[in-house]
Every structure is written in C-alpha cells, then in structure tokens.
Amino acid sequence: MNDGMIRLKSILKENGYKLTPQRRATLEVLVNSQGEHMSTEEIYNEVRKAHPQIGLATVYRTMILLEELGILIKHNFEDGRYRYELSHPDEDHDHHHLICLKCGQVSEVEEDLLGSLEEIIDKKHGFKVVNHKVKFYGHCINCQ
Amino acid sequence: MNDGMIRLKSILKENGYKLTPQRRATLEVLVNSQGEHMSTEEIYNEVRKAHPQIGLATVYRTMILLEELGILIKHNFEDGRYRYELSHPDEDHDHHHLICLKCGQVSEVEEDLLGSLEEIIDKKHGFKVVNHKVKFYGHCINCQ
DNA sequence: ATCTTTGCAAATGCTTTGCACATTC
DNA sequence: GAATGTGCAAAGCATTTGCAAAGAT
Numbered sequence: 001m002n003d004g005m006i007r008l009k010s011i012l013k014e015n016g017y018k019l020t021p022q023r024r025a026t027l028e029v030l031v032n033s034q035g036e037h038m039s040t041e042e043i044y045n046e047v048r049k050a051h052p053q054i055g056l057a058t059v060y061r062t063m064i065l066l067e068e069l070g071i072l073i074k075h076n077f078e079d080g081r082y083r084y085e086l087s088h089p090d091e092d093h094d095h096h097h098l099i100c101l102k103c104g105q106v107s108e109v110e111e112d113l114l115g116s117l118e119e120i121i122d123k124k125h126g127f128k129v130v131n132h133k134v135k136f137y138g139h140c141i142n143c144q
Numbered sequence: 145m146n147d148g149m150i151r152l153k154s155i156l157k158e159n160g161y162k163l164t165p166q167r168r169a170t171l172e173v174l175v176n177s178q179g180e181h182m183s184t185e186e187i188y189n190e191v192r193k194a195h196p197q198i199g200l201a202t203v204y205r206t207m208i209l210l211e212e213l214g215i216l217i218k219h220n221f222e223d224g225r226y227r228y229e230l231s232h233p234d235e236d237h238d239h240h241h242l243i244c245l246k247c248g249q250v251s252e253v254e255e256d257l258l259g260s261l262e263e264i265i266d267k268k269h270g271f272k273v274v275n276h277k278v279k280f281y282g283h284c285i286n287c288q
Numbered sequence: 289a290t291c292t293t294t295g296c297a298a299a300t301g302c303t304t305t306g307c308a309c310a311t312t313c
Numbered sequence: 314g315a316a317t318g319t320g321c322a323a324a325g326c327a328t329t330t331g332c333a334a335a336g337a338t
Contacts, residue, residue: 074222111264126284127280135277137276139274
C-alpha cells in the first residue's frame with residue numbers, strides 16, 4: 001500500500017468507514033486514471049477486471065461515499081451521467097475545466113484567479129464562497 | 145403580443161419553427177418567472193393552468209428546442225433534474241450563480257470579470273472560450 | 289453479538305420516443 | 314397534402330433502494 005492509499009484509508013477510518021477490498025479496488029482504478037473523468041459504469045467495468053464479482057450498486061455507493069468525504073469530485077458534463085475524478089489534497093478549490101464544443105475533449109486549468117471576483121461577491125452579496133465550479137466552453141487548439 | 149414575445153417568435157420563425165399555442169404558453173410561463181430556475185415539470189404544471197390539455201412530453205420537447213435556439217439556459221443544480229431560465233439577449237456570456245450549501249438558494253451575479261482568465265487560457269492552452277458556466281458554492285447572507 | 293458492507297434484483301424518477309392524430313402553410 | 318407539431322403511453326437509462334447474506338470488530 002503506497003502513501004496515497006494510506007492517506008485515503010485513514011480518511012475513511014477517521015469517518016468510521018472501512019477500506020474494504022471493493023473500495024480499495026475502486027480507489028485503485030481512480031488512482032490509475034488520473035486526468036480522466038470516468039463515469040460510474042466505466043469505473044465499474046475497470047474494477048471488475050480485478051474484482052469480477054463486485055456489484056454495480058457497490059460502485060455507485062462507493063462513489064457517493066467518496067464524494068461525501070471529499071476524496072472525489074463529481075462532474076456533470078451534460079452527457080447524461082456523472083463523472084468523477086480524484087480531488088487533489090493540496091488544492092483548496094476545484095480546478096477549472098475547458099470543454100471543447102466540437103470534439104468534447106475535457107482539459108484542465110491550474111490557474112484559479114477568481115480571488116478578486118470572490119471578494120466582490122462577498123462585498124456585494126454577503127456570500128461567503130467555499131468552493132466553485134467553473135467550466136469554459138469553446139474550441140480547443142485542435143478544432144479551430 | 146409584447147416586444148419580448150415578438151422577438152422570440154421571430155427567432156423560432158427564422159429557424160423554421162412555429163409559435164404554437166403550447167410553445168407560446170410555455171414561453172409565457174418562463175417570461176413570468178424570471179429570476180427563478182424552474183424544472184420542466186414545474187413549468188408543465190404552470191402551463192397546464194392556462195392550457196390544461198398539454199402533454200408533459202410537449203413541454204420537454206419545447207425545452208430542448210428553446211435551448212438549442214439559445215432562448216433558454218439549462219442548469220444543473222445537482223438536484224436530479226434540469227432547470228431552465230430565459231437567456232438575456234444582451235448578455236454575451238451566461239451570468240454566474242451563487243448556490244448556498246445550507247438553504248439551497250440560488251442567486252445571480254452580474255459581474256463577469258473572467259476576461260483576464262480567459263486571456264490566459266487562450267495564451268497557455270490555445271483554447272478559444274465561447275461561453276462559461278460558473279457556480280460558486282458557499283453560505284448566503286442568511287445562513288452564516 | 290452487533291454494526292457495517294455487499295450483491296442481487298427490483299424500483300425509482302427524469303427524460304425520450306413511437307405512433308396516430310391534429311394542425312399549419 | 315406535405316411537413317410540422319402534439320398527446321399519450323410505453324420505453325430507456327442512470328441511479329437508488331430493500332433485503333438477506335457475508336464480513337469486520
């Protein structure tokens with residue numbers, strides 16, 4: 001068990017959950033697919049390769065759990081299913097996504113740069129921002 | 145028929161669609177609920193008051209059509225259904241939304257202020273932004 | 289022993305579709 | 314009268330749930 005898995009296991013334990021073989025297999029798929037945004041069914045199909053008797057409902061339940069614990073970020077790219085990615089423990093806010101309107105490719109942006117906007121939102125609306133989800137739609141470098 | 149409805153009718157006509165009584169009733173509900181974010185079923189229930197024999201499928205089909213024409217903006221607030229609002233013809237980008245994590249209230253922000261971020265995205269990624277969807281999660285003024 | 293987790297199948301709930309009829313140009 | 318739009322009921326499909334069995338502490 002590597003460092004990352006030890007960290008995840010302790011998050012589960014702190015919250016009263018166990019690192020079962022099913023959950024571990026699911027986490028391993030997620031760790032090995034960093035940068036992708038997999039749907040629950042895609043994850044299930046991967047997990048099954050290592051763990052053939054697992055049930056789809058278990059993977060669904062695992063996704064819900066991991067999202068509640070902040071281990072996963074849940075995305076909606078409007079294709080009829082939710083997609084997930086591991087959250088980065090050192091990022092305090094979710095990163096932004098670029099979605100190409102032609103080819104559908106999803107890529108990521110590290111820059112945050114919403115500080116000044118969030119300050120204005122606090123001053124004008126009295127709203128304290130905890131997190132944000134930002135998607136940019138447009139044309140990627142290959143599709144212009 | 146007021147100015148707004150005339151504009152909407154001409155958008156439909158330009159694209160080869162008719163302003164049927166069902167579509168008009170649906171648009172009227174949307175015009176009269178500006179600032180809200182209604183689900184298709186909620187809209188259907190309103191439309192039925194004026195137009196009792198309308199079918200739910202017709203409203204669903206109307207939402208798809210109006211979104212394709214850019215008349216409606218489709219939102220996902222993670223409550224299991226899509227919600228819609230009229231797009232403002234003078235806004236070139238969708239406005240941002242503030243979502244309270246406690247009470248669920250959704251409010252709107254006029255400020256855009258993503259110009260510099262979009263410039264960086266163009267320079268670094270060669271990605272040409274056409275539109276964006278920005279949601280801020282946090283605590284509204286009443287829930288702090 | 290008790291509490292948690294799983295697998296299976298069935299249920300749920302939003303949305304879409306097939307089709308016959310109505311309406312519009 | 315050809316194309317477009319509608320209403321209804323049925324189908325689709327991602328996700329959730331009930332429940333009995335299995336596993337962990």
